[in-house]
Amino acid sequence: MHASPYGTSVKGFRDGAGPRFVRMDPLLVLATIGLLACSIYAIASATKGDIEGSPNFFVYRQAAYAGVGLIFMFILSRVDYSRFREWQAGLYVGMLAAIVVVFAVGTAARGSRRAIDLGFFSFQTSELGKVLLILTLSAFAVDRMRRLGDRETTSRLVLLALVPAMLVIAQPDLGSGLVYIAIATATLFVAGTHWTHFAALGGLAAVAIVVVLVAAPAAGVEVLKPYQMDRLTAFVNPTENPAEQGYQQAQSLVAIGAGGKTGRGDAATQTKLDFLPEHHTDFIFSVVGEEFGFMGAALVLSLFALLIWRCLRILTMAKNLYGSLIAGGVTAMLMFQIFVNVGMTVGIMPITGVTLPLMSYGGSSVIVTLMALGLMQSIHAQAREMALTKGRDIAL
Amino acid sequence: MTPQLAWRVAMIGGVALIAFGLVFFRLWYLQVLSGDKYRAEANANQVREIKVQAPRGEIVDRKGRVLVGNRASFAVKVTPEKLPEDLSERRDVYERLGKVLAMKPDRIERKVDPQLDALPYAPATVKQDVDGRVAFYLMENRDDFPGVEPEQVFLRTYPEGELAAHLVGYLGEVNEDQLADERYSGVDLGDRIGQAGIESQYDRFLRGRNGASRLQVNAGGALVRPLTDRRPEQGRQLRLSIDLDVQRVGQQALGDSLGAFAVMNVRNGQVLGLGSSPSFDPNQFSKAIRQSDLDRLTDKDNGEPLNNRATQGAYPTGSTFKLITAVAALQGGLVTPDEVVYDGGSLVVGDVTFENAGGVVNGALALRQALSVSSDVFFYKLGQEANGTTLIQDWAKKLGLGRPTGIDLPNDLPGLIPTPEYRNEGFTEYERCVAKQKPTPEEISFGECGFLDRPWSVGDNVNLSVGQGDLAASPMQLAVAYAALANDGKVVQPRLGQRIEDSSGRPLQELEAPRARKLDIDAAHRQAILDGLRAAASEPGGTSADVFAGFPIPIAGKTGTAEKGAGRADQSWYAALAPYPDPKYVVVTTFEAGGFGAETAAPAARSIIEELFGAKAGDPPAGSSQD
Structure with a gap:
């Protein structure tokens, strides 16, 4: 690592025992806050007319979720993530229990049981499962580091991921299940599993x-389920028929295309007149595309790019392998969700029901994503601390 | 960090870079390159247009009297996507609707279903021409009639009924060929456009621009808000040169006979009257016509009422053709105006004897007398002399026969001037057919191989000289030929359309008559022929002198009696120019089974001329005229 041109002054500031939260990665914080702001702005515009009498219904809720999530993120950033390695068995069992409990007491929405109704909001345990899976798989990989070349290590790790993944797919929540598999793949990859x-x-x-x-x-x-099959294959042949799955994607394409260079603002009829389905959740990116055009969509994409860049950077600077593996899992989770979701809205990916991190409306998704980012900040803070104690300088 | 980890992170970074790039360029393609296309699609998604029919322009006569008007009415339609999906509920709607419209639910179904099969998303018509009160009831009780929509329509009315039916024509639904034709741009499927007569010829002026009620709807098809409507624009009013009074008199003169008349200003080609009998009521076409009615209107035994005999009739013209023979012979130098020829009652050509009508012997006569008494022999001789050339045929063509008149009506047919070439080629064809198909004599008599069963002979030219034989011309064509003689050799094109006006009658555009062809006819020759025609209508022995005895308007006119073969009554003709010596109008009448021209056609022409000049028999002779 080369020295930062700001190295001296930053070090000086930190030597003066400044507040610890500056150990957070400021650019990652910027991307996070920026995306949350974009999310709230887009939801405000898209859902203005959705609920009669309370135009800001979704805005207030999303803002509250963001607030709660940011608190979780802050707390997690102050915790040494290494502690989670010790709790891996408990976390894994807890994760399975959380997923299974949905089958028993979950509330059904459109034919699938995914959430537990907590009164003030319904909690999707499969979302929390993503973070827990990252923590437990990473811990398992670190434990078996010496026997990494064994086929047994790889197959055990895959099995550990497949159990929750299959349970989630059975809810059915195909999108989250695929995210679990992406996390497992990333964990193996970062751990250094052999190509064969x-x-x-x-x-x-x-x-x-x-x-x-x-x-x-x-x-x-x-x-x-037949509808899942349809969704997976529909992007191959979009259709005009609202009864068919390809319709959503066709309408999403029209919405994004109609946005043009600078967007349609209040004339965004695809969004405002409900031609665009799920406009505040799965298809929030189409809303951005229609209302704010290429400029808006490019801004959001840039913020995501910044996010991924900072995550990859934190991966490289982690103080230990556990940190690197967690960072790898979180990065993979975010990348997978971003590309599958955005790809779906622009018609190059099938519809899988994956939410867009930080952008899509929904408490579970927003809070869990912020928790994951809290872990990233923790890895960052720990790395800085280590660097400081070792007297090394780490570039910002 | 190990080098291996660094590599792998770099690879993840690479994957991210590629994925971001893909999405970025996809967005560029969708939003920047294809933005307009998708914006149009988004707009099409949310705007529903309900057509508001524009009334057509009215058609008025030269004095502004309405020949074709409009009547506001309602059509009840059903919109398939708004009808209840459940069949028994749909049936209930039909039941309720049937009570209001006095129709059995079964009949509604039978009417609607085929339309929905043909065009699944277009509204289907349940009943045309529904009373306004019924329409308003349906609109007020919309909830009871889901999917049922009354639509304001304008129906064409023809207050004069059968009068001038052939020339104004009628409407019909636009067909596929017309939809593809750029002359009908702006016409939508299901629109009714002019399909015959003036309605068709001037459709682009008469048809208005349909308006639309534009509604913004959401994904569920529910109304969000009305958008700015596009108001319908009524079509232009068209003023014709027709004089309704002249037209009425002409049509009455035809009575129930099969026949036609044409009245034209010889100087500018303005047509004041143009009628054909039997006629029909174009009101039958203002809604979709029943097939049985249409069959009746095209039935030969019924006289084919849709056929406009005035412009599409193809008849031998009898002696009225002598004017053309006279022009040809004088201009071709076969005869001079004062050259005397002996009419012995018949002329032998080869082994055929051509006789005067009725076998009369007229004795020595020059051109004027020959026209006056309608000596056939005089013209037979000219025809015989002209054979071997196409002198008569050429002049007939120059004077407007054997070619479209250029009148502003569809189906302006050329008719036929028989030439040696025509007959000889036809005969070769006939012989080839007989040799090949070997038809029985009976088949031959039915025209299996056509009727040109012999080559051209001098007799054909002799027949042509008096307007018999293969000649086929319409009253309008004959009127053009007579007008040319009266008008210093100018061959005008007949015109019906005079002026395009707005709906209150303010002129917008004069419809200029096309330039007339000028023929070079010696003034002395012209005058000799006119004098002969004048004598025919005025001097003792003149063929129509009796008809016009004591008539206040000086007339030059020629009778015609065309033989149409054994067992068929002769066709009667009269062609008149008035007033002599400086004619302003030409009037041609014909009766398909009228016998001698002087008996039926001439009196009909007389009534028309009376109306033209506002004169009655016994009035003092008038040189002045009115429009």
Whole structure:
């Protein structure tokens, strides 16, 4: 690592025992706050007419979720993440319990049980599961570091991820299940698993996809719900028929395209007249595209790029492998969700029901994403602390 | 950090870079490059247009009297996507609607279903021409009639009924070919446009611009708010040169006979009257016409009422053709105005004897007398002399026969002037057909191989000289030929349309008549022929002198009696120019089974001329005229 041109002054400031939160990565904080602001702004505009008499219904709630999430983020950034490694078994069991409990007491929404009704908001445990999975898989990988080349290590880790992933897919929440698999892949990748293992896993995945999408339906076994199948395949042939899954995507394309260079503002009819489905949740990016045009969409994408860049940077500076693995998992989770969601809205990815981190309306998603970012800040803070105690300078 | 980890992080970074790049360029493509297309799609999503029909312009006669008007009415339509999906609920709607419209629910279904099959998203018509009170009831009780929508429509009315039906024409639904034609741009599927006569010829002026009620709807199809409407614009009013009074008299003169008349200003081609009998009531076409009615209107046994005999009739013209033979012979130097020819009652050409009508012997006569008494032999001789050339045919063509008149009506047909070439080619064809198909004599008599069963002979030219044989011309064409003689050799194109006006009658555009062709006819020749025609209508022995005895308007006129073959009554003609010596109008009348021209056609022409000049028999001779 090379020396920062600001090294001296920053060090001097820190030597003067400044407040600890400056150990947070300021650019990551900027990206986080920026995206939350964009989210609230877009939701305000998109949902103005959705609930008669309370135009700001969704805005207030999203702002509250963001506030709660930011508090969690702050707390987590002050905690040494290494402690979670000791609690890995408990966290893993807790995660499974949280997912399973949904089957028992969950509230159903549009044919799937995903959330526990907590009175003031319904909590999607599969979202929290993402963070818990990152923590536990990373811990497992660190424990088995010496036997990383063993096939057993890889297969155990994959198994650890597949159990919750399958449970989540059964809720059914296909999107979160895929995120779990992405997290597991990233953990293996950052841990340094051998290429041959990846090749084998890739082959198995391909076989699984064929079985689920082609062979099983042909044999009359329903692995995925028919609507999930439709959603996965619909992006290949968008349609004008509102009854079909491709309709959502077709309307999303029209919305984004109609936004043009600078957006349609209040004339954003795709959003305002409900042609765009789920406009404040899964298709929030289409709202940005229509109302604020290419400029708005590019701004949001840039903030995401900044976010990913800072996450990757924190990955490289982590004080230990556990930190690197957590950072890798969080980065993979964010990247996967961003590209699958945005790709869906612009018609290059299938519809999987993955939310856009920090942008989509929803307490579970926003709070859990902020918790994950809190972990990233913790990794960052720990790395800085270590650097300070070792007397090394780390570039901002 | 190990070098391996650094590599792997770099790879994750690379994946992120590629993914961001992909999304970025996809956005660029969608928003910057295709933005206009998607914006149009978004607008089409949210705006529903309900067509508001524009009334067509009215058609008035030269004095502003309405020939074709409009009547506001309502059509009851059903919009498929708003009808209840449940079939028994839909049935209930039909039941309720049937009570209001006095229709059985079954009939509504039978009427609507085929329309929805043909065009699934377009509204289907349940009943046309519904009373306003019924329409308002349906609108006020909209909740009881989901999917039912009364729509204001304008129906064409023809207050004069059968009068001038052929020339004003009628409306019909636009067809696919017309929709593709750029002359009909702005016309939508289901619109009714002019399909015959003036309605068709001047459709682009008469048709208005449909307006639209524009509504903003949401994804569920529910009304969000009304947008600015596009008001319908009524079509232009068209003023014709027709004089309704002249038209009425002409039509009455035809009575129930099969026949036609044409009245034209010889100087500018303005048509004051143009009628055909039997006629029809164009009101039948203002709504979709029933097939049985249409069959009746095109039935041959019924006289094919839709056929406009005045412009589409194709008849031999009988002696009225002598004017053309005379012009040709004088200009071609076959005869001079004063050259005397002996009419012995018949002329033998080869082994055929051509006789005067009725076998009369007229004795020695020059051109004027020959026209006056309508000597056939005089013209037979000219026809015989002209054979071997196409002198008569050429002049007939120059004077406007055998070619479209250029009148502003559709189906302006050329008719036929028989030439040696026509007959000889037709005969070759006939022989080839007989040799190949070997038809029985009976088949031949039915025209299996056509009727040109012999080549051209001198007899054909002799027949042509008196307007018999293969000649086929319409009253309008004959009127053009007579007008040319009266008008110093100018061949005018007949015009019906005079002026485009706004709906209150203010002129917008004069419809200029096309330039007339000028023929070079010696003034002395012209005058000799006119004198002959004048004598025919005025001097003792003149063919129509009796009809016009004591008539106050000086007339030059020619009778015609065309033979149409064994067993069929002769066709009667009269062509008149008035007033002599400086004619302003030409009047041509014909009766398909009228016998001698002087008996039916001439009196009809006389009534028309009376009306034109506001004169009655017994009035003092008038040289002045009125428009």
